[in-house]
Structure formats: structure tokens, C-alpha cells
Amino acid sequence: xxxxxxxxxxxxxxxxLGINVLTFVLFFVVNTPKDMARMHLGQKHVxxxxxxxxxxxxxxxxxxxxxxEAEGATKVTQTIFVQKSLGLFLFxxxxxxxxxxxxxxxxQRMWPSLAIAIPSLIxxxxxxxxxxxxxxxxxxxxxxxxxxxxxxxxxxxxTLFYIIGGQFLIGKLLQLTPISGYDTGWNAVRFxxxxxxxxxxxxxxxxxRWYRTLFLEEVEKDYVRTARAKGLSEARxxxxxxxxNAMIPILxxxxxxxxxxxxxxxxxxxxxxIPGLGSYTIDAINQQDFAxxxxxxxxxxxxxxxxxxxxxxxxxxxxPRVKLS
Amino acid sequence: MPVLLxxxxxxxxxxxxxxxxxxxxxxxxxxxxxxxxxxxSRSAMISLVILLAxxxxxxxxxxxxxxxxxxxxxxGAAPIGEPVTLLDVGLxxxxxxxxxxxxxxxxxxxxxxxxxxxxxGREVWAYPRLQYxxxxxxxxxxxxxxxxxxxALLGLAAxxxxxxxxxxxxxxxxxxxxxxxxxxxxxxxxSDSEFPWRAVLLTLLLICVMAGVLAALSQEYxxxxxxxxxxxxxxxxxxxxxxxxxxxxxxTVATLPLALVLGILAGYYRGWVDDVIQYLYTTLNSVPGVLxxxxxxxxxxxxxxxxxxxxxxxxxxxxxxLLALCLILGMTSWTGLCRLLRAETLKLRELEYVQAxxxxxxxxxxxxxxxxxxxxFHLVLIxxxxxxxxxVLAEAVLSYVNIGVDPSTESWGNMINGARLExxxxxxxxxxxxxxxxFMFALVLxxxxxxxxxxxxxxxxxxx
Numbered sequence: 001x002x003x004x005x006x007x008x009x010x011x012x013x014x015x016x017l018g019i020n021v022l023t024f025v026l027f028f029v030v031n032t033p034k035d036m037a038r039m040h041l042g043q044k045h046v047x048x049x050x051x052x053x054x055x056x057x058x059x060x061x062x063x064x065x066x067x068x069e070a071e072g073a074t075k076v077t078q079t080i081f082v083q084k085s086l087g088l089f090l091f092x093x094x095x096x097x098x099x100x101x102x103x104x105x106x107x108q109r110m111w112p113s114l115a116i117a118i119p120s121l122i123x124x125x126x127x128x129x130x131x132x133x134x135x136x137x138x139x140x141x142x143x144x145x146x147x148x149x150x151x152x153x154x155x156x157x158x159t160l161f162y163i164i165g166g167q168f169l170i171g172k173l174l175q176l177t178p179i180s181g182y183d184t185g186w187n188a189v190r191f192x193x194x195x196x197x198x199x200x201x202x203x204x205x206x207x208x209r210w211y212r213t214l215f216l217e218e219v220e221k222d223y224v225r226t227a228r229a230k231g232l233s234e235a236r237x238x239x240x241x242x243x244x245n246a247m248i249p250i251l252x253x254x255x256x257x258x259x260x261x262x263x264x265x266x267x268x269x270x271x272x273x274i275p276g277l278g279s280y281t282i283d284a285i286n287q288q289d290f291a292x293x294x295x296x297x298x299x300x301x302x303x304x305x306x307x308x309x310x311x312x313x314x315x316x317x318x319x320p321r322v323k324l325s
Numbered sequence: 326m327p328v329l330l331x332x333x334x335x336x337x338x339x340x341x342x343x344x345x346x347x348x349x350x351x352x353x354x355x356x357x358x359x360x361x362x363x364x365x366s367r368s369a370m371i372s373l374v375i376l377l378a379x380x381x382x383x384x385x386x387x388x389x390x391x392x393x394x395x396x397x398x399x400x401g402a403a404p405i406g407e408p409v410t411l412l413d414v415g416l417x418x419x420x421x422x423x424x425x426x427x428x429x430x431x432x433x434x435x436x437x438x439x440x441x442x443x444x445x446g447r448e449v450w451a452y453p454r455l456q457y458x459x460x461x462x463x464x465x466x467x468x469x470x471x472x473x474x475x476x477a478l479l480g481l482a483a484x485x486x487x488x489x490x491x492x493x494x495x496x497x498x499x500x501x502x503x504x505x506x507x508x509x510x511x512x513x514x515x516s517d518s519e520f521p522w523r524a525v526l527l528t529l530l531l532i533c534v535m536a537g538v539l540a541a542l543s544q545e546y547x548x549x550x551x552x553x554x555x556x557x558x559x560x561x562x563x564x565x566x567x568x569x570x571x572x573x574x575x576x577t578v579a580t581l582p583l584a585l586v587l588g589i590l591a592g593y594y595r596g597w598v599d600d601v602i603q604y605l606y607t608t609l610n611s612v613p614g615v616l617x618x619x620x621x622x623x624x625x626x627x628x629x630x631x632x633x634x635x636x637x638x639x640x641x642x643x644x645x646x647l648l649a650l651c652l653i654l655g656m657t658s659w660t661g662l663c664r665l666l667r668a669e670t671l672k673l674r675e676l677e678y679v680q681a682x683x684x685x686x687x688x689x690x691x692x693x694x695x696x697x698x699x700x701x702f703h704l705v706l707i708x709x710x711x712x713x714x715x716x717v718l719a720e721a722v723l724s725y726v727n728i729g730v731d732p733s734t735e736s737w738g739n740m741i742n743g744a745r746l747e748x749x750x751x752x753x754x755x756x757x758x759x760x761x762x763x764f765m766f767a768l769v770l771x772x773x774x775x776x777x778x779x780x781x782x783x784x785x786x787x788x789x
Contacts (some may be wrong), residue, residue: 018608031624156770158721285619300613
């Protein structure tokens, strides 16, 4: 087990290096520091000195890969690649283009993101799986047909409409919860309810359909027939036997997103004005702050790879037949 | 002399390729069989009719003519020199009917009160009449409802007439003889043929009637109201169709070559080729999609800022950005299909007929092209069909985050983005959002239903 985890972690290294090079190429080679300076300082009437100053303040005035003016080993280290990109491996995010400490910002802003993402995941899972089991329970009836049709219809609606509609209906017309905003401590609960509810509804169509396919695959299997033959009620068969055995594919979907909960959801957070990492990224995109976007891309990739590893480990926990080797 | 933008050319080429594929398919019995089961499905055929209607609008909106063809009256909305599309020419009436600001659907007065000076010098705080909406009415209070009803009925009649003509054409094409014509109508009414004629014809009727009523009303009214700077919402929604359809289809053009070539190579040659390609797509797959798109779009924007001279006109700039968005979406979405194709190729290369071809000395290129590629066709088709609707939906979200299409391009995402803050107004400005919602829903729902039918027909695991 330990061997396996170590091997997987080592295997992740070339992947991370690849991502690092990818973001480096995107942000520094295709789009040189000179372009960035020009974009921030304006297109016209910029003196070369002002541009040099902007680059120097942010450490973008070094060569990309190889520094001829430096001595010894610093020929390699005094470069943008080592200074700006490799630092990400140690989670040294450096400073944003506006001069703020990205690491500190992330540490502070991940909590609101988690406060939204964790309840959304739990509520969504419970409701989607519940509805999917109901559909399977009523299979081959009109109820199932119209349920699936409703799912397709729900899938065909853009997330934006769920959010705008939910804010309008619950926040403005019924005035049950605040439309948007955030607060510290327990006061935050008032602000969390609406995004969580909307997140659950907007994923309802695709979620229920996905879990329904999983359950339908299980329902055909022999152990289900055996359980029925023993005289167990259909509800008991579904909610105990089928649900338990469908846990493996369900886990694949869930565990892989667990680490990514930190980074929050871009759309939800910006619509509900939640000061999490999602809205942090959106703000960075809108202000064209390349340093923050680069850090978030790398962080997201690391968390995704971590999620894959966790998925494999969780298999052994739920399914004793799976052995890691 | 038509003017062509890069996306137009690519889109029309794509359609040409699709038609060629269609002709080829019709001639091959083994390819025709799964399609026959799609054609038996009522929901799939209804969806197909709606999708084709959307496609027609998108095609009309992709053929550009210089503005001068359009006559002197067109100088209102489009700046002189910008080419306009055939759709624009058809919609000149509502394109030029620019109001000052918001007005409700079918209204004759503006949405907000204004201080206006009467003829006798008094200042009145009232709803001003619109410049175009219902300007032919002398006494709107009395005539408005009657006029609407009259025009709607006229439109209904025109729509029915149009449907009737269409019916005759379809019947003639299908039946081919006067005697068969009656038989065709009878069997369509009783719905006893394999192809769901009744459902298809009823859908066509619905589309014709809707088009007729909309056309009749939009001569003198803003059927779906006007937006913030007074532009007609119906016009915006219709123009957005091209953006949505283009993103859904052109993206696949960027996806397919990469996924096909890399997937087949990895599966067929295995070894280090497989390792490299797997590494490539795992790396790309690890980067969260939206962030990768955002990063690429940021880079693209700074490229455009650097080469400002090449994007002189508004249309070329918007067009380049649309094309770039399609390419970037394609770059981020080929990994899933590539993995599927690799797995399938791994399976196929061990099958007897491929082994036999190898033993008989067929060249490797020929094996890949003639024996492997055709057998991957169903996977490609399913994945393209399933991706279409999610791409249309993605456009709206990306435009909201400002990494979508150019703000000057009409798209549903831009409409939603512009209108979402207006929900806070009193009284609510709901029509922009509602139109974007209806138009998007009417495209994505049929796309989903059709994709489901295609998957059920082509996926060998689902046959039965």
C-alpha cells in the first residue's frame, strides 16, 4: 500500500512538471512579459523605462531559461522559469501582479469556498441519489418515463438561469434569504442556503440521470435476483443491496472532486459575491492578473491529481476485491 | 460579391463535409441500419426538424454580402462598410427599428416614464411613445389589442399557407406520383408508416405558424421588446443562433483531428508512442477546464492587443475571437474522445480481420485508414452529438466570465450577462433573459434528445 502510494506520487511528478511547462509556455513564451507590461500600462504612450520598471518590480526582467550575466549555478536559477514557475512546486506562489501575496490570499479565501462547496456536495449527492433510486424503483412505468424526460429538460437549462431565477424567486420575491453576500462565523449560514439549494437543483438533471444508469446496471445482476428470490421487498433490495454495490462508481465521481472543493466554483461564487477562491480567480481573469491565474491553474491541477490518487485508495476501502499493486 | 469571414468559410466547409458524409452513408447498408432506428424514434425526428430550422438560420447568418446591396435604408444599425448577412437583409425591418432604451414586448410606449414637452408647452411625466413599436396607431389605447390580434391572425394564415406549400413539396418528393400523394397524406395522418410523419409534419406546422406570427407582428412591433440601448431582442436572439451553433459545431473540427490521429496512433502502435500520447492527454486533463480556457483566452487577448493592425474592423476582431474560442474549447476537450478511441483501437488491432490484413501484407497506413478508422466511426459520432449541447451551454457561462465571445458578438451569454442586473429593476425587465432562455432551451433540448437517440442506435452495448 505504502509502496503503491509512493509510486503514484512519483508518477505525479512528470505530470506536474508537464503542467508547469504548459503554463509557463502559455504565460511567458507565447505571451512575453513585454506584452503583459504593455497590457497593464496601456497600449500607447508608454515609455520603455516605465515598462522596464513594471517588469523589474515583478521580477519579469530576467531571461526566460538562461541568464548569461549571472555567475555559476545562478545562470539557471536567476531566470523566470526557475523563479516564477518551479517555485509553484513548493507552493511558493509569489506576489500577484498587483503586489499582493498570493499564498496568503489563497489561505484566507479557501474557507468561504469550502463553506459553500462541502454542503453543496453533500446535499447534491443525497438528493440526486435519492431521486435516481426512486426512478429505478418505478422503472418501466409512466413515472419513470416522465421523470427521465424531466431530467433531460432540466439538463438543457443553463446554470446561469438557475442562479438568476433562484435569486429572483427566493431572494427577491419571497425574501427568504439574502440575494448575495457573505458574513463571518455562523452568520454565514443565511448566505449559504441559497447557493447550496441552487447548486443542487442545477445539477439535478444530469446527476439523477447519471446515478440512474449506474443503478440500472446493478439491477440486472445476479445478486439482485437472488435477493428478490429470497423474498426481500423491492425497496429493501434497492436501498440496501443495490445502493451498497453501486458505491464504487459513485465514489469515483465523488472522491476525485474532493480536493477540488478548495478552489470553489467560479460561477456560483461570483454570482453570490462570496469571497472565495472562485471569485478570486474570476477577478484575476477580469483584471488580467497572470500571476494569480497561473497559480490557480497549477493549484487546481495538483488537487486534481491528488483526487485521482485518493480515488484509487478509496477503492480498497470500499471494495475488498480491489488490491493495489 | 460575397464577403467571407474565416468562421463562415469553416462552417460552410464543415456543412459540405457533413453532406458528403451523408451521401456516403446513404449508399452503405451497414451504416444506414442504425440511422433507420434513429429515424423511427419520434422524439429524435421532432428534434431533428427543430435542429434543422436552427441550422438554416445559422447558414443564412453565415453568408455575407456587402452592405450596399441592401439599399440606402440599411445605414441605421450597421456601420457603413461592414458586410451584412442574408439574415440581416431579411430582418432589416427590425434591425433598423432602434428605440431609445427598454420597452416591453409588443409595447407601444417605453418601459420608463420620461419628462416630455407637449405641443402646447406643458411638460408631462409620462410614458413616451416608441419610435417604431406601434407607430402606425393613432390611438394606441383603443386600437392596440385589435391591431395585435389582426396581425397575429394574418401571420397565422401566412404560416398555414407556408406550411401547406411545404407539405405539397414534401409529399411530392416522397410519393413521386399523384396517386401516391393521397396515400402519403392518409398514412401520415394515421401515422402507420415507420417514419413518424405525423409528428414531423406537426412540428413543421408549429415552426411555420410561429415564424408567420413573429414575422407579421415584428413588422410594426418589437415582439420580444427592446434591450438597454433600444435594440430589438428578437433580432438579438436570432443573431445569437449562429454563435451558438457555430461553437457547438466548429469546436468539433478542432477536436476531431487531434483525438482521431493521437487516439489511433496510441492504440495501434502502443509502446513509447502510447506512453507519450497518454502523458500528453493526462497532463492536459489534469488542468481544470475553465482555468485552461481562461488562461488561453487571456493569452489570445494579449496576442490581439499586440497585432492590433490586423484586426482593424469590428467584425474581423469579433470573428477571430469566436474562432479562437472554438479552437481553445477544442484543445481542452479532445482528451476524453482520444482516450475512448485509444481503448477501442487497442481492442480492434487484436481482432482477426486486422491480423489477417497484416499477414496479407497490407500497409500500415491502409490498415489504419480502411480497417481501424471506419470501425471507430460510431464513437466519434456519439461523442460529437453529446458534446454539442454542452458546448452551447458552455458558451453562456464563458461569456459571463468574460472569456467567451467578443462583447460585440450577439450571443445568448452576452444577452444574459447584459440583462441579469436588470432583474433588480422595478418593474422587472425580464424579456431579454426570457428570450435567451427560450431560444437556448429550444436548441439544447432537441440536441440532447437527438444525441440520446444517436447513442442508443450506435452504441453496440445498448442494442437490444
